[in-house]
Amino acid sequence: MSQVAETSGAPAAPAPDASYDGLRLRNLTKSFGAFTAVDDLDLDVPRGSFFALLGPSGCGKTTTLRMVAGLETPTSGSITLAGQDITYAKPYKRPVNTVFQSYALFPHLDIHENVAFGLKRRKAKEVDAQVKEMLDLVELGVQARKRPTQLSGGQQQRVALARALINKPEVLLLDEPLGALDLKLRRSMQIELKRIQVDVGLTFIHVTHDQEEAMTMADTVAVMNQGVIEQMGSPADLYENPRSTFVANFLGQSNLIEGRITNRAADLVTVDMQGIGVSIPADRAHADGDMGWVGIRPEKVLIGEPGATLDAPGNTIPGGVISDVSFVGVSTQYLVRMPWGQEIQVFAQNTGRTRLFAQGESVELSWRPEYAFLLDHAQDATAGAQKDDA
Amino acid sequence: MTRRTGGLGYLLLAPAALWLVLFFVVPFYSLVATSLFDPAGSDFRGYEMTYHWQNYTDAVQEYWRPMLRSLWYGALATFFCLILGYVLAYAIAFKAGRWKNLMLVLVIAPFFTSFLVRTLSWKLILADDGWIVDTLQTLHLLGEDGRLLVTPFAVVMGLTYNFLPFMVLPLYASIDKIDHRLIEAAGDLYANPVVGFFKVTWPLSLPGVISGTLLTFIPASGDYINAQLLGGPNQRMVGGVIQSLFTDANDYPTAAALSVIMMVGIVAMVLVYVRRAGTEELL
Numbered sequence: 001m002s003q004v005a006e007t008s009g010a011p012a013a014p015a016p017d018a019s020y021d022g023l024r025l026r027n028l029t030k031s032f033g034a035f036t037a038v039d040d041l042d043l044d045v046p047r048g049s050f051f052a053l054l055g056p057s058g059c060g061k062t063t064t065l066r067m068v069a070g071l072e073t074p075t076s077g078s079i080t081l082a083g084q085d086i087t088y089a090k091p092y093k094r095p096v097n098t099v100f101q102s103y104a105l106f107p108h109l110d111i112h113e114n115v116a117f118g119l120k121r122r123k124a125k126e127v128d129a130q131v132k133e134m135l136d137l138v139e140l141g142v143q144a145r146k147r148p149t150q151l152s153g154g155q156q157q158r159v160a161l162a163r164a165l166i167n168k169p170e171v172l173l174l175d176e177p178l179g180a181l182d183l184k185l186r187r188s189m190q191i192e193l194k195r196i197q198v199d200v201g202l203t204f205i206h207v208t209h210d211q212e213e214a215m216t217m218a219d220t221v222a223v224m225n226q227g228v229i230e231q232m233g234s235p236a237d238l239y240e241n242p243r244s245t246f247v248a249n250f251l252g253q254s255n256l257i258e259g260r261i262t263n264r265a266a267d268l269v270t271v272d273m274q275g276i277g278v279s280i281p282a283d284r285a286h287a288d289g290d291m292g293w294v295g296i297r298p299e300k301v302l303i304g305e306p307g308a309t310l311d312a313p314g315n316t317i318p319g320g321v322i323s324d325v326s327f328v329g330v331s332t333q334y335l336v337r338m339p340w341g342q343e344i345q346v347f348a349q350n351t352g353r354t355r356l357f358a359q360g361e362s363v364e365l366s367w368r369p370e371y372a373f374l375l376d377h378a379q380d381a382t383a384g385a386q387k388d389d390a
Numbered sequence: 391m392t393r394r395t396g397g398l399g400y401l402l403l404a405p406a407a408l409w410l411v412l413f414f415v416v417p418f419y420s421l422v423a424t425s426l427f428d429p430a431g432s433d434f435r436g437y438e439m440t441y442h443w444q445n446y447t448d449a450v451q452e453y454w455r456p457m458l459r460s461l462w463y464g465a466l467a468t469f470f471c472l473i474l475g476y477v478l479a480y481a482i483a484f485k486a487g488r489w490k491n492l493m494l495v496l497v498i499a500p501f502f503t504s505f506l507v508r509t510l511s512w513k514l515i516l517a518d519d520g521w522i523v524d525t526l527q528t529l530h531l532l533g534e535d536g537r538l539l540v541t542p543f544a545v546v547m548g549l550t551y552n553f554l555p556f557m558v559l560p561l562y563a564s565i566d567k568i569d570h571r572l573i574e575a576a577g578d579l580y581a582n583p584v585v586g587f588f589k590v591t592w593p594l595s596l597p598g599v600i601s602g603t604l605l606t607f608i609p610a611s612g613d614y615i616n617a618q619l620l621g622g623p624n625q626r627m628v629g630g631v632i633q634s635l636f637t638d639a640n641d642y643p644t645a646a647a648l649s650v651i652m653m654v655g656i657v658a659m660v661l662v663y664v665r666r667a668g669t670e671e672l673l
Contacts, residue, residue, distance in 0.1 A: 069578055071578070090582070091574075091578050092578075097578055098575070100575060102569075104571040104574065106572060107572075117589075121580035121581045122580050
């Protein structure tokens with residue numbers, strides 16, 4: 001399964017296209033012995049975009065990045081950059097730079113020399129002036145003569161960024177660049193990175209396992225799982241209309257409820273969900289066969305007393321009992337046990353218009369059909385669910 | 391640190407300090423004293439302390455050739471050890487994979503036989519009627535009466551062979567510690583492998599280069615076994631001179647003066663070397 005960024009507008013072509021000015025991967029495969037890290041990957045990254053490769057560890061995203069950098073040789077397939085085939089080009093001959101996860105700053109050189117490294121190798125002119133300017137951009141001008149070990153993690157991260165960015169590469173690769181930073185610093189660096197990307201207008205490919213990071217920074221997110229791209233699109237697109245259970249669970253949280261498809265009309269699919277008829281717009285139904293998973297995001301579910309009229313005409317599911325309540329300030333998170341035994345997550349905004357419900361109360365749930373989605377029943381309903389940072 | 395833990399520190403230092411006093415300070419004092427004895431004395435009649443500084447100028451005048459030769463041979467052997475040892479250490483650290491430990495054991499393996507026996511075997515290998523000389527003569531790389539034994543080549547080769555492990559081990563320790571991602575980063579930043587080596591790998595391995603060259607140069611320049619077994623009178627090194635002055639000529643003052651000159655000279659050279667190569671480039 002593979003997809004092409006919708007922004008490119010071009011269908012997947014089997015051969016590299018010389019007219020495409022971005023980064024294009026075709027049938028890219030990398031095997032380590034019997035293990036296939038990247039499996040027949042097709043990907044188009046438009047020039048000047050901030051592109052995120054998102055996936056759990058071991059999904060092949062770092063291997064993909066390393067192949068683009070030239071640090072791994074593909075088993076098969078091709079990589080073209082602005083129409084030029086760079087599949088087997090040596091790393092030092094590619095107009096691509098990497099911000100490494102571990103930063104990989106040269107410990108025997110000071111900050112200035114670290115940042116100047118790439119320019120000096122290419123015999124650039126006015127190296128010192130350029131380095132100064134770049135260090136000012138990342139606000140490290142006064143630290144120029146320090147060694148990397150004398151800097152904090154966030155400062156080292158900025159040196160690594162400056163060292164790559166100063167070469168003005170066609171594509172800047174970022175391999176989990178914020179992974180080692182604490183949460184607060186990570187948030188401010190995310191904003192900083194995005195600002196720099198807009199300023200310099202380079203293509204950034206950002207590899208991360210942090211879905212929030214990918215969604216806040218990137219124009220286009222590709223969700224990768226087990227060596228293939230599950231889905232690609234804008235962050236809002238992926239979140240609102242996931243096409244697989246993996247994406248539904250990996251990006252945010254989803255309630256997935258088993259249902260039998262009773263009718264497929266041109267614009268509406270009707271599903272018998274545990275005895276209740278619900279409808280889903282046809283462009284949000286991604287299920288083959290008779291069965292499917294009806295998906296709904298917890299914040300799209302409305303909660304009310306039995307018989308109350310909720311502002312969500314369409315799908316009403318009675319008979320719920322509140323089994324858990326967590327009040328988190330801006331919202332209240334409920335777990336509602338349904339008659340068929342499943343617990344449904346509901347996030348209710350604390351607008352003050354509805355009262356808080358207590359554990360054990362009977363409630364009725366409802367959602368607008370246009371927010372629901374239907375996923376293939378053959379997929380694992382728990383795929384991609386995060387245990388660590390939900 | 392409080393005074394009490396300081397006291398404990400001194401207590402822990404005591405065995406080492408005692409050892410140094412007994413086996414370094416006392417013999418060194420004795421050596422310096424001997425170097426200032428009246429050279430007219432002898433083992434039988436005993437020596438008189440006359441602060442005879444002329445022993446030093448006499449020693450230099452008489453033996454400056456073997457002294458310089460020692461430094462020169464030591465430097466050559468160190469240079470060859472560095473070239474061979476670096477390649478070997480680099481290969482073990484980065485390319486050996488699961489053979490790493492076996493290769494390290496093989497580097498140390500020669501130590502299981504005596505230094506003397508190994509050097510004597512080289513004497514047999516390089517002998518005038520040995521197969522190496524025969525082969526070289528057949529190939530006309532060596533003249534009809536050309537030989538390998540009793541040449542500077544044989545002595546420097548012997549030194550290189552004998553001290554190679556002292557170079558390889560510290561080099562390996564240094565190179566093995568280098569983060570491979572730094573070399574990848576150099577490649578990513580437009581450094582081809584050769585430039586990457588000289589800009590990243592080499593500077594990061596300098597601690598090993600410095601300790602390896604010291605561990606090789608100091609004993610190699612003081613060695614006399616290789617010169618004695620593989621060389622002739624024209625390849626005599628200062629260690630051989632000192633040994634024969636002590637044991638054959640019974641000229642203790644001159645022998646002691648030579649020892650002190652070599653010792654001070656090498657310590658001074660090492661200090662300059664470490665200052666220049668060390669503090670600036672090392673972490």
